Amino acid sequence: MLKALEKGEPQLISIAPDDVLSEKGHKVGEIVDGVAFARNGCPSRGTIDMFVEPYLPRPELVVFGASPVAQALADLAPRFDWATRCLDAGQVPQNVTSRQRAIVIATQGQGDLQALQTALASPSRYVGFVGSRLKFAALSAKLATENVPTNRIARVQAPAGLDIGAITPEEIALSILAALTQQRRRPATDIAE
Template identity: 50%
Template structure:
Protein backbone atom coordinates (compact mmCIF):
# COMPACT_ATOMS: atom_id res chain seq x y z
CA UNK A 1 0.00 0.00 0.00
CA UNK A 2 1.24 3.46 -0.82
CA UNK A 3 2.81 5.34 2.14
CA UNK A 4 0.91 8.29 3.51
CA UNK A 5 2.77 11.60 3.59
CA UNK A 6 -0.02 13.86 4.81
CA UNK A 7 1.14 16.30 7.48
CA UNK A 8 -2.20 15.97 9.29
CA UNK A 9 -1.29 18.80 11.68
CA UNK A 10 -2.78 22.30 11.52
CA UNK A 11 -0.34 25.17 11.26
CA UNK A 12 -1.34 26.36 14.74
CA UNK A 13 -0.01 23.11 16.27
CA UNK A 14 3.36 23.67 14.62
CA UNK A 15 3.47 27.23 15.95
CA UNK A 16 2.56 26.06 19.46
CA UNK A 17 5.32 23.44 19.41
CA UNK A 18 7.84 26.03 18.29
CA UNK A 19 6.83 28.26 21.20
CA UNK A 20 7.09 25.32 23.60
CA UNK A 21 10.54 24.36 22.36
CA UNK A 22 11.69 27.97 22.65
CA UNK A 23 10.54 28.06 26.28
CA UNK A 24 12.34 24.83 27.09
CA UNK A 25 15.50 26.09 25.40
CA UNK A 26 15.45 29.31 27.39
CA UNK A 27 15.00 27.32 30.60
CA UNK A 28 17.97 25.10 29.71
CA UNK A 29 15.76 22.00 29.87
CA UNK A 30 16.75 18.99 27.74
CA UNK A 31 14.05 17.42 25.60
CA UNK A 32 13.64 15.35 22.48
CA UNK A 33 11.60 16.00 19.37
CA UNK A 34 9.87 12.96 17.88
CA UNK A 35 8.71 13.27 14.28
CA UNK A 36 6.68 10.78 12.28
CA UNK A 37 8.59 10.56 9.00
CA UNK A 38 6.59 7.81 7.25
CA UNK A 39 3.40 5.82 7.69
CA UNK A 40 2.07 2.81 5.80
CA UNK A 41 -1.53 1.61 5.95
CA UNK A 42 -3.82 2.82 8.71
CA UNK A 43 -2.16 4.74 11.57
CA UNK A 44 -3.50 7.27 14.04
CA UNK A 45 -0.80 9.83 13.32
CA UNK A 46 0.45 10.69 9.85
CA UNK A 47 3.81 11.81 8.47
CA UNK A 48 4.80 15.18 9.88
CA UNK A 49 3.16 14.69 13.28
CA UNK A 50 5.47 15.77 16.11
CA UNK A 51 5.76 15.54 19.87
CA UNK A 52 8.08 17.20 22.38
CA UNK A 53 9.19 14.78 25.09
CA UNK A 54 10.76 15.85 28.38
CA UNK A 55 13.60 14.01 30.08
CA UNK A 56 11.16 12.46 32.59
CA UNK A 57 9.27 10.79 29.72
CA UNK A 58 6.26 13.10 29.78
CA UNK A 59 4.94 14.50 26.50
CA UNK A 60 5.08 18.26 26.84
CA UNK A 61 3.24 18.96 23.62
CA UNK A 62 2.23 17.57 20.26
CA UNK A 63 1.01 14.09 19.38
CA UNK A 64 2.40 11.10 17.47
CA UNK A 65 -0.32 8.55 18.09
CA UNK A 66 -1.54 6.42 20.95
CA UNK A 67 -0.18 3.46 22.85
CA UNK A 68 0.96 1.67 19.70
CA UNK A 69 3.89 4.07 19.37
CA UNK A 70 4.23 5.60 22.81
CA UNK A 71 6.30 2.96 24.61
CA UNK A 72 8.92 2.57 21.88
CA UNK A 73 9.23 6.32 21.35
CA UNK A 74 9.58 7.15 25.04
CA UNK A 75 12.29 4.51 25.41
CA UNK A 76 14.12 5.91 22.40
CA UNK A 77 13.78 9.42 23.83
CA UNK A 78 15.36 8.42 27.14
CA UNK A 79 18.25 6.76 25.36
CA UNK A 80 18.75 9.69 23.00
CA UNK A 81 18.92 12.18 25.86
CA UNK A 82 21.37 9.94 27.71
CA UNK A 83 23.90 9.59 24.91
CA UNK A 84 23.08 12.58 22.68
CA UNK A 85 22.43 10.45 19.58
CA UNK A 86 19.41 10.44 17.29
CA UNK A 87 17.21 7.38 16.88
CA UNK A 88 15.07 6.07 14.02
CA UNK A 89 12.27 3.79 15.22
CA UNK A 90 10.20 1.61 12.90
CA UNK A 91 7.00 0.29 14.49
CA UNK A 92 5.61 -2.57 12.43
CA UNK A 93 3.18 -5.49 12.79
CA UNK A 94 4.72 -8.77 13.95
CA UNK A 95 4.26 -10.50 10.60
CA UNK A 96 6.15 -7.75 8.76
CA UNK A 97 8.99 -7.95 11.29
CA UNK A 98 9.21 -11.70 10.68
CA UNK A 99 9.27 -11.16 6.94
CA UNK A 100 12.21 -8.80 7.42
CA UNK A 101 13.97 -11.31 9.64
CA UNK A 102 14.08 -8.98 12.62
CA UNK A 103 12.51 -9.02 16.06
CA UNK A 104 11.15 -6.25 18.27
CA UNK A 105 13.97 -4.38 20.01
CA UNK A 106 16.53 -5.33 17.39
CA UNK A 107 18.54 -2.67 15.56
CA UNK A 108 19.58 -3.10 11.94
CA UNK A 109 21.12 -0.60 9.52
CA UNK A 110 20.54 2.21 12.01
CA UNK A 111 16.85 1.41 12.51
CA UNK A 112 15.38 0.21 15.83
CA UNK A 113 12.39 -2.07 15.27
CA UNK A 114 9.36 -2.27 17.52
CA UNK A 115 6.17 -4.28 17.34
CA UNK A 116 2.79 -2.70 16.61
CA UNK A 117 0.26 -4.67 18.65
CA UNK A 118 -2.68 -2.37 17.83
CA UNK A 119 -5.58 -3.54 15.66
CA UNK A 120 -4.67 -1.01 12.95
CA UNK A 121 -1.55 -3.05 12.11
CA UNK A 122 0.00 -0.06 10.35
CA UNK A 123 3.66 0.91 10.14
CA UNK A 124 5.16 4.13 11.52
CA UNK A 125 8.74 5.35 11.22
CA UNK A 126 9.60 7.93 13.86
CA UNK A 127 12.76 10.02 14.10
CA UNK A 128 13.78 10.96 17.66
CA UNK A 129 16.14 13.91 18.00
CA UNK A 130 17.69 14.97 21.32
CA UNK A 131 17.82 18.70 21.98
CA UNK A 132 20.31 19.40 24.74
CA UNK A 133 21.40 22.59 26.49
CA UNK A 134 24.58 24.04 25.07
CA UNK A 135 27.65 23.07 27.09
CA UNK A 136 28.71 25.68 29.62
CA UNK A 137 32.16 27.21 29.93
CA UNK A 138 32.46 28.50 33.49
CA UNK A 139 35.28 30.98 33.96
CA UNK A 140 36.39 31.93 37.44
CA UNK A 141 38.40 35.15 37.55
CA UNK A 142 38.90 38.31 35.53
CA UNK A 143 42.46 37.92 34.28
CA UNK A 144 43.41 38.60 30.65
CA UNK A 145 43.14 34.85 30.00
CA UNK A 146 39.63 34.85 31.51
CA UNK A 147 38.59 37.72 29.24
CA UNK A 148 40.01 35.93 26.19
CA UNK A 149 38.16 32.72 27.14
CA UNK A 150 34.88 34.61 27.47
CA UNK A 151 35.43 36.03 23.99
CA UNK A 152 36.40 32.76 22.29
CA UNK A 153 34.05 30.35 24.08
CA UNK A 154 30.80 31.27 22.27
CA UNK A 155 32.53 30.94 18.91
CA UNK A 156 33.04 27.21 19.49
CA UNK A 157 29.60 26.46 20.86
CA UNK A 158 29.71 27.26 24.57
CA UNK A 159 27.47 29.32 26.77
CA UNK A 160 29.69 31.38 29.05
CA UNK A 161 29.27 31.87 32.78
CA UNK A 162 31.70 34.21 34.49
CA UNK A 163 32.40 34.25 38.23
CA UNK A 164 34.31 37.37 39.23
CA UNK A 165 34.32 40.17 41.82
CA UNK A 166 31.71 42.88 41.29
CA UNK A 167 34.28 45.46 40.21
CA UNK A 168 35.36 43.21 37.31
CA UNK A 169 31.92 42.34 35.97
CA UNK A 170 31.90 45.06 33.29
CA UNK A 171 34.63 43.21 31.41
CA UNK A 172 32.16 40.40 30.66
CA UNK A 173 29.10 42.21 29.37
CA UNK A 174 28.48 39.58 26.67
CA UNK A 175 28.53 36.56 29.01
CA UNK A 176 25.37 34.46 29.18
CA UNK A 177 25.48 34.54 32.96
CA UNK A 178 27.50 36.52 35.49
CA UNK A 179 28.00 35.58 39.13
CA UNK A 180 29.54 37.93 41.65
CA UNK A 181 32.24 36.11 43.54
CA UNK A 182 32.53 32.33 43.23
CA UNK A 183 29.14 31.07 44.44
CA UNK A 184 28.68 28.37 41.81
CA UNK A 185 25.41 26.38 41.80
CA UNK A 186 26.01 22.77 42.80
CA UNK A 187 23.82 21.33 40.04
CA UNK A 188 23.85 22.22 36.35
CA UNK A 189 21.39 21.44 33.53
CA UNK A 190 24.17 21.14 30.93
CA UNK A 191 27.67 19.73 30.81
CA UNK A 192 30.00 22.34 32.25
CA UNK A 193 33.72 22.88 32.00
CA UNK A 194 35.36 25.00 34.69
CA UNK A 195 38.48 27.10 34.25
CA UNK A 196 40.05 28.89 37.21
CA UNK A 197 41.76 31.88 35.60
CA UNK A 198 42.18 34.15 38.61
CA UNK A 199 45.98 34.35 38.14
CA UNK A 200 46.86 35.66 41.60
CA UNK A 201 43.55 37.29 42.56
CA UNK A 202 41.46 34.93 44.68
CA UNK A 203 43.12 31.71 43.52
CA UNK A 204 42.36 29.69 46.63
CA UNK A 205 38.72 30.75 46.95
CA UNK A 206 38.05 30.17 43.26
CA UNK A 207 39.72 26.76 43.18
CA UNK A 208 37.84 25.70 46.29
CA UNK A 209 34.55 26.67 44.64
CA UNK A 210 35.47 24.87 41.41
CA UNK A 211 36.24 21.52 43.04
CA UNK A 212 33.13 21.67 45.21
CA UNK A 213 30.66 21.26 42.32
CA UNK A 214 30.13 18.73 39.56
CA UNK A 215 31.83 19.35 36.22
CA UNK A 216 33.15 17.48 33.21
CA UNK A 217 36.52 19.17 33.57
CA UNK A 218 38.28 21.51 36.01
CA UNK A 219 41.40 23.37 34.90
CA UNK A 220 43.69 25.82 36.65
CA UNK A 221 45.56 28.55 34.78
CA UNK A 222 48.93 28.52 36.47
CA UNK A 223 51.96 26.34 37.03
CA UNK A 224 51.86 22.84 38.42
CA UNK A 225 53.89 24.04 41.40
CA UNK A 226 51.37 26.77 42.21
CA UNK A 227 48.50 24.32 41.89
CA UNK A 228 50.23 21.93 44.29
CA UNK A 229 50.69 24.73 46.80
CA UNK A 230 46.99 25.56 46.62
CA UNK A 231 46.13 21.87 46.91
CA UNK A 232 48.05 21.63 50.18
CA UNK A 233 46.19 24.63 51.59
CA UNK A 234 42.80 23.30 50.54
CA UNK A 235 43.54 19.90 52.08
CA UNK A 236 43.99 21.64 55.44
CA UNK A 237 40.51 23.10 54.94
CA UNK A 238 39.06 19.61 54.62
CA UNK A 239 38.59 19.52 50.85
CA UNK A 240 38.28 15.96 49.52
CA UNK A 241 41.62 14.86 47.96
CA UNK A 242 39.71 13.08 45.16
CA UNK A 243 38.08 16.37 44.20
CA UNK A 244 41.46 18.06 44.02
CA UNK A 245 42.83 15.22 41.91
CA UNK A 246 40.39 16.25 39.17
CA UNK A 247 42.16 19.57 38.62
CA UNK A 248 44.24 19.82 35.44
CA UNK A 249 47.18 22.17 35.95
CA UNK A 250 48.48 23.88 34.00
CA UNK A 251 45.30 24.30 31.96
CA UNK A 252 45.30 23.65 28.23
CA UNK A 253 47.22 21.67 25.65
CA UNK A 254 50.93 22.30 25.35
CA UNK A 255 50.91 24.46 22.21
CA UNK A 256 53.71 26.78 23.27
CA UNK A 257 51.13 29.48 23.96
CA UNK A 258 52.37 32.83 25.27
CA UNK A 259 49.71 35.53 24.89
CA UNK A 260 46.39 35.43 26.79
CA UNK A 261 44.55 34.70 23.55
CA UNK A 262 46.89 31.82 22.72
CA UNK A 263 46.55 30.39 26.23
CA UNK A 264 42.77 30.66 25.99
CA UNK A 265 42.89 28.86 22.64
CA UNK A 266 44.98 26.03 24.13
CA UNK A 267 42.48 25.66 27.00
CA UNK A 268 39.51 25.51 24.65
CA UNK A 269 41.33 22.99 22.45
CA UNK A 270 41.78 20.75 25.48
CA UNK A 271 38.14 21.12 26.49
CA UNK A 272 36.95 20.36 22.96
CA UNK A 273 39.10 17.23 22.85
CA UNK A 274 37.48 16.05 26.10
CA UNK A 275 33.98 17.00 24.97
CA UNK A 276 34.24 15.28 21.59
CA UNK A 277 36.14 12.21 22.77
CA UNK A 278 33.11 9.89 22.66
CA UNK A 279 31.21 11.66 19.86
CA UNK A 280 33.32 10.90 16.82
CA UNK A 281 31.53 8.79 14.28
CA UNK A 282 28.12 9.38 15.87
CA UNK A 283 25.16 11.40 14.71
CA UNK A 284 25.40 15.07 15.52
CA UNK A 285 23.56 16.26 18.60
CA UNK A 286 21.46 19.40 18.47
CA UNK A 287 22.49 21.93 21.13
CA UNK A 288 20.35 24.92 21.98
Protein backbone atom coordinates in the same frame (compact mmCIF):
# COMPACT_ATOMS: atom_id res chain seq x y z
CA MET B 1 14.30 7.79 21.71
CA LEU B 2 15.88 7.73 25.14
CA LYS B 3 19.13 6.42 23.66
CA ALA B 4 19.19 9.34 21.24
CA LEU B 5 18.81 11.73 24.16
CA GLU B 6 21.41 9.92 26.28
CA LYS B 7 23.99 9.92 23.50
CA GLY B 8 22.97 13.31 22.15
CA GLU B 9 22.97 11.86 18.63
CA PRO B 10 20.19 11.57 16.04
CA GLN B 11 18.61 8.16 15.58
CA LEU B 12 16.25 6.57 13.06
CA ILE B 13 13.69 4.26 14.69
CA SER B 14 11.44 1.86 12.79
CA ILE B 15 8.40 0.83 14.82
CA ALA B 16 6.34 -2.15 13.62
CA PRO B 17 4.35 -5.13 14.96
CA ASP B 18 6.35 -8.27 15.78
CA ASP B 19 5.16 -10.18 12.70
CA VAL B 20 6.15 -7.33 10.35
CA LEU B 21 9.57 -7.16 11.96
CA SER B 22 9.92 -10.95 11.57
CA GLU B 23 8.89 -10.77 7.89
CA LYS B 24 11.65 -8.22 7.32
CA GLY B 25 14.15 -10.35 9.26
CA HIS B 26 14.56 -7.97 12.19
CA LYS B 27 14.26 -8.30 15.96
CA VAL B 28 13.18 -5.78 18.57
CA GLY B 29 16.21 -3.84 19.81
CA GLU B 30 18.29 -4.67 16.76
CA ILE B 31 20.17 -1.89 14.97
CA VAL B 32 20.92 -2.39 11.29
CA ASP B 33 22.59 0.26 9.14
CA GLY B 34 21.82 2.89 11.76
CA VAL B 35 18.12 1.99 12.04
CA ALA B 36 16.86 0.83 15.46
CA PHE B 37 13.90 -1.53 15.39
CA ALA B 38 11.12 -1.38 17.99
CA ARG B 39 7.83 -3.20 18.51
CA ASN B 40 4.46 -1.53 18.02
CA GLY B 41 2.03 -3.12 20.48
CA CYS B 42 -0.84 -0.87 19.44
CA PRO B 43 -3.98 -2.70 18.20
CA SER B 44 -3.85 -0.67 14.97
CA ARG B 45 -0.82 -2.77 13.94
CA GLY B 46 0.56 0.20 12.05
CA THR B 47 4.17 0.92 11.25
CA ILE B 48 6.07 4.17 11.46
CA ASP B 49 9.61 5.32 10.95
CA MET B 50 10.73 8.18 13.18
CA PHE B 51 13.83 10.32 12.97
CA VAL B 52 14.73 11.59 16.44
CA GLU B 53 17.14 14.49 16.61
CA PRO B 54 17.74 15.59 20.18
CA TYR B 55 17.91 19.27 20.93
CA LEU B 56 19.94 19.45 24.11
CA PRO B 57 20.92 22.48 26.17
CA ARG B 58 24.33 23.91 25.43
CA PRO B 59 27.02 22.87 27.87
CA GLU B 60 27.91 25.50 30.42
CA LEU B 61 31.37 26.98 30.89
CA VAL B 62 31.94 28.85 34.15
CA VAL B 63 35.07 31.01 34.08
CA PHE B 64 36.39 32.36 37.36
CA GLY B 65 38.43 35.55 37.06
CA ALA B 66 38.91 38.61 34.87
CA SER B 67 42.43 37.88 33.64
CA PRO B 68 43.36 38.20 29.96
CA VAL B 69 43.00 34.41 29.62
CA ALA B 70 39.53 34.54 31.24
CA GLN B 71 38.50 37.30 28.83
CA ALA B 72 39.85 35.42 25.79
CA LEU B 73 38.08 32.25 26.91
CA ALA B 74 34.78 34.09 27.46
CA ASP B 75 35.10 35.58 23.97
CA LEU B 76 36.03 32.35 22.18
CA ALA B 77 33.87 29.76 24.01
CA PRO B 78 30.47 30.79 22.53
CA ARG B 79 31.90 30.12 19.07
CA PHE B 80 32.25 26.51 20.16
CA ASP B 81 28.63 26.46 21.39
CA TRP B 82 29.32 26.91 25.10
CA ALA B 83 26.96 28.93 27.29
CA THR B 84 29.53 30.98 29.18
CA ARG B 85 29.38 32.76 32.53
CA CYS B 86 32.19 34.74 34.12
CA LEU B 87 32.29 34.91 37.90
CA ASP B 88 34.47 36.41 40.60
CA ALA B 89 36.42 34.00 42.79
CA GLY B 90 33.87 34.03 45.62
CA GLN B 91 30.72 33.70 43.54
CA VAL B 92 28.96 30.35 43.49
CA PRO B 93 27.54 29.11 40.17
CA GLN B 94 23.75 28.96 40.43
CA ASN B 95 20.97 27.49 38.29
CA VAL B 96 22.59 24.49 36.70
CA THR B 97 20.61 24.38 33.49
CA SER B 98 22.81 22.34 31.23
CA ARG B 99 23.64 18.70 31.15
CA GLN B 100 27.38 19.39 31.17
CA ARG B 101 29.36 21.92 33.13
CA ALA B 102 33.02 22.85 32.91
CA ILE B 103 34.80 25.23 35.23
CA VAL B 104 38.02 27.09 34.49
CA ILE B 105 39.86 29.08 37.13
CA ALA B 106 41.74 31.94 35.45
CA THR B 107 42.07 34.26 38.43
CA GLN B 108 45.84 34.85 38.23
CA GLY B 109 46.40 35.11 41.96
CA GLN B 110 43.20 37.05 42.68
CA GLY B 111 41.29 34.50 44.77
CA ASP B 112 42.79 31.30 43.34
CA LEU B 113 42.17 29.23 46.47
CA GLN B 114 38.61 30.47 46.93
CA ALA B 115 37.78 29.82 43.26
CA LEU B 116 39.23 26.29 43.51
CA GLN B 117 37.19 25.59 46.65
CA THR B 118 34.03 26.77 44.92
CA ALA B 119 34.78 24.80 41.75
CA LEU B 120 35.52 21.59 43.62
CA ALA B 121 32.29 21.89 45.63
CA SER B 122 30.23 22.30 42.44
CA PRO B 123 29.25 19.43 40.12
CA SER B 124 31.25 19.64 36.93
CA ARG B 125 32.70 17.44 34.27
CA TYR B 126 35.92 19.42 33.96
CA VAL B 127 37.86 21.67 36.30
CA GLY B 128 40.89 23.43 34.87
CA PHE B 129 43.34 25.78 36.59
CA VAL B 130 45.22 28.37 34.54
CA GLY B 131 48.62 28.46 36.21
CA SER B 132 51.80 26.48 36.61
CA ARG B 133 52.03 22.99 38.06
CA LEU B 134 54.14 24.41 40.89
CA LYS B 135 51.51 27.01 41.80
CA PHE B 136 48.76 24.39 41.69
CA ALA B 137 50.83 22.03 43.87
CA ALA B 138 51.02 24.73 46.56
CA LEU B 139 47.28 25.41 46.28
CA SER B 140 46.38 21.71 46.37
CA ALA B 141 48.42 21.32 49.57
CA LYS B 142 46.33 24.11 51.11
CA LEU B 143 43.12 22.45 49.88
CA ALA B 144 44.20 19.17 51.47
CA THR B 145 44.73 20.89 54.85
CA GLU B 146 41.16 22.19 54.54
CA ASN B 147 39.87 18.62 54.19
CA VAL B 148 39.02 18.80 50.49
CA PRO B 149 39.02 15.13 49.39
CA THR B 150 42.13 14.16 47.42
CA ASN B 151 40.03 12.58 44.65
CA ARG B 152 38.41 15.98 44.03
CA ILE B 153 41.76 17.77 44.02
CA ALA B 154 43.10 15.18 41.56
CA ARG B 155 40.31 16.05 39.10
CA VAL B 156 41.78 19.49 38.46
CA GLN B 157 43.67 19.79 35.22
CA ALA B 158 46.61 22.06 35.93
CA PRO B 159 47.71 23.70 33.84
CA ALA B 160 44.35 23.83 32.07
CA GLY B 161 44.11 22.87 28.41
CA LEU B 162 45.99 20.68 25.99
CA ASP B 163 49.73 21.17 25.67
CA ILE B 164 49.96 22.96 22.32
CA GLY B 165 52.78 25.30 23.33
CA ALA B 166 50.33 28.15 23.98
CA ILE B 167 51.77 31.49 25.09
CA THR B 168 49.28 34.29 24.40
CA PRO B 169 45.94 34.52 26.24
CA GLU B 170 44.13 33.61 23.02
CA GLU B 171 46.33 30.55 22.46
CA ILE B 172 45.81 29.44 26.06
CA ALA B 173 42.05 29.89 25.63
CA LEU B 174 42.23 27.80 22.44
CA SER B 175 44.14 25.04 24.26
CA ILE B 176 41.50 25.02 27.00
CA LEU B 177 38.68 24.84 24.45
CA ALA B 178 40.47 21.96 22.72
CA ALA B 179 40.53 20.08 26.04
CA LEU B 180 36.88 20.95 26.65
CA THR B 181 35.91 19.74 23.18
CA GLN B 182 37.77 16.49 23.78
CA GLN B 183 35.99 16.04 27.13
CA ARG B 184 32.60 17.05 25.71
CA ARG B 185 32.68 14.38 23.03
CA ARG B 186 33.34 11.59 25.51
CA PRO B 187 30.53 9.67 27.23
CA ALA B 188 29.21 11.40 30.34
CA THR B 189 29.92 8.46 32.68
CA ASP B 190 32.66 10.24 34.58
CA ILE B 191 30.84 13.36 35.77
CA ALA B 192 31.78 14.12 39.35
CA GLU B 193 29.17 15.05 41.89
